[in-house]
Amino acid sequence: MADGQDWWRGSVTYQIYPRSFMDADGDGIGDLKGITARLDHVAGLGVDAIWVSPVFPSPMADMGYDVSDYCDIDPTFGTLEDFDEMVARAHDLGLKVIIDQVLSHASDQHPHFIESRASRDNEKADWFVWADPKPDGTPPNNWLAIFGGSAWQWDARRRQYYFHNFLPEQPDWNFHNPQVQDYLLDCVRFWLDRGVDGFRLDTVNFYVHDQMLRDNAANPAPGAQEASRPFEMQYTLFSKNRPENLTFLERLRALLDEYEGRAMVGEVGDSHHAIELMGQYTSGGDRLHMAYSFEMLGPDFSPGHFRERVESFFRHAPDGWPCWAFSNHDVPRHVGRWLDHGADQDALARQAAALLLSLEGSICLYQGEELGQVDTVLAFEELTDPEGINFWPERTGRDGCRTPMTWEAEAPNGGFSTADRPWLPVKAPQQARAVSTQRDNDSVLAFYRAMLALRRSDPDLRLGKTEFLNHDDPVLGFRRGEAMICIFNLSPETVSLPLEEPIVPLLDQVAEVSGRDLTLGPNGFVIGRVA
Known part of the structure; x- marks a missing residue:
């Protein structure tokens, strides 16, 4: 385990997507007991920490990124006791534990939103972003939702619109209300007191909106108006990326600094100024410890691209700290994205691992990367992701990278679950790359272990x-x-x-x-x- 206040510098974190990691109870969905049972594999890789995607109570409109209770565990994944056992086992194995915090928005089933939408004069009336319609009944401005359509949803009870950057089932908190900030900080403290080592902050640049509700302009970037998602056609200056974000991040950092050795990494989702925001959000020592963006999660696989992104970050934030990733649960797996640049799948997978784990900063690996996996090809009727369902077939969504981890090639469902039908299917190409098939020294898995050992042991490669x-x-x-x-x-x-x-x-x-x-x-x- 990397110890001390700065354990996160140069660290490598392994992202676990709980629904798809390991199913211990046989219901077809991964769970906390399943994670605990497979932590030996993660520790054996030689990483420093795990990042566990959301396991909080949720209606699952967006697979847990619509939280209805920030201080409990969804029964799908287990109990708080199961969570405590996972943390204890991880710590025994020398792994830090980072958990997702989805603070920009909640579920429409969250008790505070249910109260907020009941009337305009209750105690939680302004805890979410409400606005009157224009005189013609249309939304108050032109802001668009990432998953399609207007970012405003009409509510007949209040006769107002509420704001949602994502699904209508994911209303945005009103961060201009200090009580909202206090509430969310208390939720974060709950998990700090429970022993977690840090947080991955979802959509960290989406927290604060423009109080004047000014229209976004058209996106001036080349090709933006041909995007498959209308959201990408806007220059989102007012619906996110507001300067008040920094004030809340400073409050959040002050809270973490009350605890020894805690760290947070923020996801900066932006197509305009992601690198600049990463730098801004990690500069000064009183905001995020680390930030990552989608800058290396796209199709570009060129020397100039990688060089420009790294140089640009440290040019904008010489005292900031990046966290680089090639894959996660929101994008197609990188080996599949870059296959045209590869001699074969294994060679490309090993090279990508060597490159990523050589970069200055901290690193995040996504489960299955160490097996050289590519996305699972799914039929429309197999999809669960609202993005894929809404934009099919131009965008097939995120289910392809979220299919279950494969452990044993000969076992049903790749050893992920004993259920007849897991929540997403395990197909032959993924099963053929199960952990059990990668025991020889030339395997992708063996290379990951060797590369991680080199990074961990060499000060130049970790911190130079x-x-x-x-x-x-x-x-x-x-x-x-x-x-x-x-x-x-x-x-x-x-x-x-x-x-x-x-x-x-x-x-x-x-x-x-x-x-x-x-x-x-x-x-x-x-x-x-x-x-």
């Missing part, structure tokens, strides 16, 4: 500053710290290049080093120390 080397496409090269050299051929073709100085390889793939000459085969790479 980055200096990019001047290589031509498709080669990406950089120095970490005093003496670590990392060079990647981001293509399925062989390349040769000179080295500025001789290196001693520590981990490599289809790489040949001869003095100051380096040959990298398809998706080849070398990570080594200056000789």
